[in-house]
Every structure is written in structure tokens, then in C-alpha cells.
Amino acid sequence: xxxxxxxxxxxxxxxxxxxxxxxxxxxxxxxxxxxxxxxxxxxxxxxxxxxxxxxxxxxxxxxxxxxxxxxxxxxxxxxxxxxxxxxxxxxxxxxxxxxxxxxxxxxxxxxxxxxxxxxxxxxxxx
Amino acid sequence: xxxxxxxxxxxxxxxxxxxxxxxxxxxxxxxxxxxxxxxxxxxxxxxxxxxxxxxxxxxxxxxxxxxxxxxxxxxxxxxxxxxxxxxxxxxxxxxxxxxxxxxxxxxxxxxxxxxxxxxxxxxxxxxxxxxxxxxxxxxxxxxxxxxxxxxxxxxxxxxxxxxxxxxxxxxxxxxxxxxxxxxxxxxxxxxxxxxxxxxxxxxxxxxxxxxxxxxxxxxxxxxxxxxxxxxxxxxxxxxxxxxxxxxxxxxxxxxxxxxxxxxxxxxxxxxxxxxxxxxxxxxxxxxxxxxxxxxxxxxxxxxxxxxxxxxxxxxxxxxxxxxxxxxxxxxxxxxxxxxxx
Numbered sequence: 382x383x384x385x386x387x388x389x390x391x392x393x394x395x396x397x398x399x400x401x402x403x404x405x406x407x408x409x410x411x412x413x414x415x416x417x418x419x420x421x422x423x424x425x426x427x428x429x430x431x432x433x434x435x436x437x438x439x440x441x442x443x444x445x446x447x448x449x450x451x452x453x454x455x456x457x458x459x460x461x462x463x464x465x466x467x468x469x470x471x472x473x474x475x476x477x478x479x480x481x482x483x484x485x486x487x488x489x490x491x492x493x494x495x496x497x498x499x500x501x502x503x504x505x506x507x
Numbered sequence: 508x509x510x511x512x513x514x515x516x517x518x519x520x521x522x523x524x525x526x527x528x529x530x531x532x533x534x535x536x537x538x539x540x541x542x543x544x545x546x547x548x549x550x551x552x553x554x555x556x557x558x559x560x561x562x563x564x565x566x567x568x569x570x571x572x573x574x575x576x577x578x579x580x581x582x583x584x585x586x587x588x589x590x591x592x593x594x595x596x597x598x599x600x601x602x603x604x605x606x607x608x609x610x611x612x613x614x615x616x617x618x619x620x621x622x623x624x625x626x627x628x629x630x631x632x633x634x635x636x637x638x639x640x641x642x643x644x645x646x647x648x649x650x651x652x653x654x655x656x657x658x659x660x661x662x663x664x665x666x667x668x669x670x671x672x673x674x675x676x677x678x679x680x681x682x683x684x685x686x687x688x689x690x691x692x693x694x695x696x697x698x699x700x701x702x703x704x705x706x707x708x709x710x711x712x713x714x715x716x717x718x719x720x721x722x723x724x725x726x727x728x729x730x731x732x733x734x735x736x737x738x739x740x741x742x743x744x745x746x747x748x749x750x751x752x753x754x755x756x757x758x759x760x761x762x763x764x765x766x767x768x769x770x771x772x773x774x775x776x777x778x779x780x781x782x783x784x785x786x787x788x789x790x791x792x793x794x795x796x797x798x799x800x801x802x803x804x805x806x807x808x809x810x811x812x813x814x815x816x817x818x819x820x821x822x823x824x825x826x827x828x829x830x831x832x833x834x835x836x837x838x839x840x841x842x843x844x845x846x847x848x
Binding site for chain 2: 390391392393395398399400401402403404405406407409411413432433434436437438439441442443444445446456459460462463466467484488489490491505
């Protein structure tokens with residue numbers, strides 16, 4: 382209750398029940414953040430699995446800490462390292478691209494193709 | 508408020524008393540509790556009108572918070588909740604061990620900053636996993652309800668903290684956490700134990716309230732965040748959600764934003780009205796539960812958001828012991844003294 386009225390997630394488990402609580406403007410934009418990668422095997426721009434079994438870090442968790450990632454792209458190294466530890470046998474990442482798709486809404490309809498932005502990139506260190 | 512705290516439950520008992528004579532024995536147990544609290548009320552009522560009103564309200568509150576819940580229902584709830592925890596830690600909140608690989612991204616929540624909780628690591632996560640599995644399997648059978656129950660409660664709570672301290676907090680676990688902390692307080696309750704207890708009633712009410720608060724709280728959050736109680740419903744939140752993660756079953760609806768807005772109005776209204784479920788019985792209760800459970804089914808089919816941890820706690824609203832085969836009821840008949848002890 383306290384967390385909800387203060388609009389903060391901080392007071393887990395009583396924190397704000399604010400999932401999907403923001404109204405979103407019918408003429409605004411909708412964003413979606415994700416990470417692409419080049420791999421040791423030579424693949425370009427593969428989607429990094431931002432979930433529990435892929436890298437252990439979820440997409441919403443990256444979005445939750447997005448400010449930190451923008452300020453310090455080296456945080457992406459942690460994701461590459463986690464992927465290596467969890468899936469040592471898979472094609473590993475050499476370069477990571479933090480991406481964002483922005484969809485324009487008009488009257489609640491999606492208009493046109495999403496606008497894709499490169500937010501940050503990081504050369505993976507071994 | 509009526510005299511009986513749970514007439515739906517008691518009516519069922521009285522009709523069964525003649526037939527089996529076992530579970531029906533919980534009726535006398537419920538009787539004295541109710542009448543003694545009424546007795547308090549009338550004693551104060553003699554001194555002053557205001558005091559009488561206050562104490563009548565007090566005993567109504569007490570009756571509401573402490574309904575007699577049969578031990579068999581507790582045993583069923585424990586089995587379901589503790590087995591569900593296993594499913595949860597392996598299939599739903601299964602990011603805790605992987606999170607151990609990225610302790611640098613740990614951003615402790617308030618509770619993690621206030622309490623001296625350990626830093627995330629793979630080893631810590633695996634230890635918690637073992638303790639939760641062993642503790643849950645024991646507690647699910649009804650053995651060591653306090654020792655196993657509290658162990659699971661503490662470890663599972665830490666498990667969730669480690670899951671949710673990396674930039675994203677989910678809100679589907681409130682009722683389950685409350686359930687995990689409430690169930691050990693009941694003490695012994697076996698499937699074959701006869702009788703009922705207000706301690707169980709209190710624990711079940713806690714679970715019920717937290718289930719409902721999950722909805723009501725989210726309506727409040729929408730109000731707080733958007734500045735007016737119903738502003739949220741006129742926005743584009745479903746469009747936003749469907750763009751991000753709609754299943755094939757839902758994508759078509761992006762072409763009908765007005766339909767999504769109606770759905771938003773229905774959802775928000777239901778969330779504001781959800782506390783009614785705490786005070787109704789019989790058909791209305793089933794109707795309310797049916798609505799919210801259908802809502803979860805739809806969000807699962809359209810968005811892949813299941814809210815199972817909340818869904819499973821809805822069980823606290825229903826007299827599940829009535830589904831037990833007769834042999835459990837007969838088995839309890841010879842040992843009424845033990846159950847009340």
C-alpha cells in the first residue's frame with residue numbers, strides 16, 4: 382500500500398502494483414529495447430536472449446537499468462560474460478549493440494515501420 | 508454483518524453431519540467462538556451506546572478475520588502451495604541461479620538495503636534452491652509445518668529478492684509470499700485431522716486479502732501514476748503491451764484500438780471493485796473469482812503473462828476439503844480429541 386501510493390517498486394513485496402500502470406499516450410511512441418550481437422562464429426546482429434535461461438538478465442531488467450547501460454556501455458560485458466558462463470558451448474559474442482525500436486502511434490494505431498536506434502555498443506573483452 | 512462468519516461453509520457442514528459425522532464436527536467448534544464474541548459485544552453495549560457500537564464493530568471485524576477453517580482445507584492448501592513453489596523456482600522465477608553470474612547488476616531493493624542480505628552468487632542460489640526443495644516437499648505432506656514452513660518462507664523470500672533486484676520487479680508474487688509466511692503460523696493440520704481453527708481462518712484471510720490487494724493495489728497505482736482514477740483506461744497501454752509481446756492470438760486487435768480501450772475500462776473497473784469479493788459468498792464469490800481467473804487466462808493467451816502465483820492463491824477462497832474422497836472424512840472420525848488439542 383505504502384509502496385503503491387509512493388509509486389515505487391522499492392518496497393517489494395508490498396511495492397507499487399504498477400506493472401502496466403502507465404496510461405501511454407494514444408499519439409505517443411512505444412519503445413522496445415534489445416541487444417544484438419556479432420559472434421565469434423561470424424554471425425552479425427543476432428538477437429541476444431535477454432531472459433532467464435539465455436543470459437540470466439531479462440529485457441525488462443536491461444530497460445530497468447537502461448540509464449546505467451547508456452552511461453557505462455561496459456556493463457554489457459557482464460551480459461557477454463554471463464552468457465559465456467551459462468552457455469560455454471555456444472557461439473560467443475564479440476560485439477554487442479544496445480538497440481531500441483520506437484513505434485509511432487496515432488489514435489492508438491501503429492503508424493509505419495519502427496524507427497531503430499543504436500543506443501550503445503561494446504567490444505567484448507575475453 | 509450477519510452472525511455467521513462463513514454461513515456458506517457452515518451450511519454445508521450441517522447437511523453433512525448426518526451423513527458422515529466427521530467433518531461436521533467442526534460445527535460445534537465454530538459455534539462457541541461466534542457466540543462468545545457476541546457475548547463480549549452485549550456486555551459493553553450495556554455501558555454506553557457508542558462503546559456498544561465500537562465493540563460490535565470490533566467483534567464483527569474479529570469474526571471476519573478469524574473464521575473457523577477446517578484443518579483438511581489447510582492441508583490441501585499447504586500441499587498445493589508448497590508443490591507450486593517447486594514449479595515456481597524451476598520454471599517461473601528461474602533466473603536466480605543465472606543472476607548469480609552477474610552480481611554487478613544487483614541493485615538491492617529497500618529490503619535488501621535495510622537487512623544484511625548476502626550478495627547474489629551461484630552458490631547462494633543453489634543453496635537456497637536445495638533448502639526450498641527439501642523444505643517444500645516436507646511441508647507439503649503436512650509434516651514439521653513450522654520448522655519446514657519457516658525455513659521455506661525465509662529461503663523463498665530471499666530467492667524472490669534475488670530474482671527481483673536486477674531492475675525489474677513483478678507483482679504477481681505478493682499473495683504467494685504472504686501465503687508462505689502465513690501457512691506456518693497455523694501449526695499442525697493434516698488431511699485426516701478433524702475440526703477447524705480460527706488460526707487457520709486468520710492465515711487464509713491474510714492470503715485472501717493479499718490476492719485482492721494485488722488487483723486493488725494495481726488500480727490505485729494506475730490512479731497515482733496517471734493523476735486521475737480512470738485516466739489509465741483511456742490510454743494506449745494494451746497497444747503498447749501488444750506491440751511488445753502479443754501472441755499471434757492477439758495481434759489482430761491492434762487494428763481495433765477502441766476495443767482495447769473498452770477492455771481497459773473493464774479491467775480497471777473490476778480492479779477497483781475487487782474488494783467486494785472479500786465480503787461475498789456463494790454464487791457472487793464464484794462469479795468474482797471466475798472473472799479474475801478468466802482475466803488471467805486471457806492475458807496469458809494474448810500476452811504470455813500468466814500470474815500463476817496469484818492464481819494459485821485464489822484457492823484460499825474455496826472450501827476445497829469438500830472435494831476430498833469420503834475415506835479421508837471417515838478416517839478422521841475416530842480421533843476428534845487429537846485434532847482439537
